Amino acid sequence: MSIEFTKYQGLGNDFVLIDNRAQAEPVLTPERSIQLCDRHFGIGADGIIFLLPSTGDTDYTMRIYNSDGSEPEMCGNGIRCLARFIADLEGQANATYRIHTLAGVMKPQLTANGLVTVDMGQPRLLAKQIPTTLAQPEFKVINQPLEVAGEIWSVTCVSMGNPHCITFVEDLAAIPLSSLGPQFEHHPAFPQRINTEFIQVVRPDYLKMRVWERGAGATLACGTGACAALVAAVLSDRAQPRATVELPGGPLEIEWAGYDQPVLMTGPAERVFRGKIDSAR
Numbered sequence: 455m456s457i458e459f460t461k462y463q464g465l466g467n468d469f470v471l472i473d474n475r476a477q478a479e480p481v482l483t484p485e486r487s488i489q490l491c492d493r494h495f496g497i498g499a500d501g502i503i504f505l506l507p508s509t510g511d512t513d514y515t516m517r518i519y520n521s522d523g524s525e526p527e528m529c530g531n532g533i534r535c536l537a538r539f540i541a542d543l544e545g546q547a548n549a550t551y552r553i554h555t556l557a558g559v560m561k562p563q564l565t566a567n568g569l570v571t572v573d574m575g576q577p578r579l580l581a582k583q584i585p586t587t588l589a590q591p592e593f594k595v596i597n598q599p600l601e602v603a604g605e606i607w608s609v610t611c612v613s614m615g616n617p618h619c620i621t622f623v624e625d626l627a628a629i630p631l632s633s634l635g636p637q638f639e640h641h642p643a644f645p646q647r648i649n650t651e652f653i654q655v656v657r658p659d660y661l662k663m664r665v666w667e668r669g670a671g672a673t674l675a676c677g678t679g680a681c682a683a684l685v686a687a688v689l690s691d692r693a694q695p696r697a698t699v700e701l702p703g704g705p706l707e708i709e710w711a712g713y714d715q716p717v718l719m720t721g722p723a724e725r726v727f728r729g730k731i732d733s734a735r
């Protein structure tokens with residue numbers, strides 16, 4: 455059986471999007487998704503995103519498999535791509551959707567300038583919500599020491615529905631991401647593994663970021679990571695409530711007005727090409 459797909463990218467974070475509205479479970483297995491994400495023997499992507507029928511009072515449901523076959527709770531760049539995919543399917547130019555995800559309900563809005571703004575919900579800051587053992591379950595993890603690769607790092611942990619560990623550095627380019635990233639991801643302090651963001655504060659309204667994503671490795675952009683980075687920077691008095699977060703793939707505009715307020719993320723999502731694949735090989 456052949457399945458139609460469309461590939462989208464948001465700041466170079468690329469995904470295969472599949473219209474899965476005819477059934478409630480993904481039409482591909484995690485194993486097949488791994489094959490399709492392979493950049494030499496497949497389509498090439500950071501993940502496969504499935505547009506599923508609505509859940510509860512939402513418009514649609516989002517599921518995603520990472521390039522390693524694992525299933526994350528959410529993906530910031532991915533949900534912008536999903537919103538653009540829905541709009542293309544429906545023939546909409548400007549629209550707002552309520553999307554059910556494993557991290558809760560997300561609300562992407564397509565804007566007239568071609569960007570997508572997503573209400574990402576409130577950040578979760580307690581250790582038990584990350585989860586991490588770096589603090590007692592009911593305490594926040596802000597500027598806590600963590601030993602990785604024989605060095606002590608000061609880290610702040612934030613969940614945007616998926617877990618993030620943020621550390622601030624003086625020289626972003628000097629970070630050996632490919633060797634450090636896996637050690638953070640699989641550190642025993644993070645029982646469900648972790649996404650790791652290395653942040654250089656250029657100005658209070660401008661941050662530069664590199665990311666190692668749980669289940670995907672080094673990527674050009676991570677939307678939830680950019681949101682978590684701004685939250686961590688605000689919590690540690692390093693940034694203003696609204697800032698540009700510059701990733702290797704380009705900039706995202708992130709805004710967080712403080713406790714009990716949602717994080718707003720604005721950035722692009724673009725269609726790359728369409729095609730057909732076999733559901734099994």
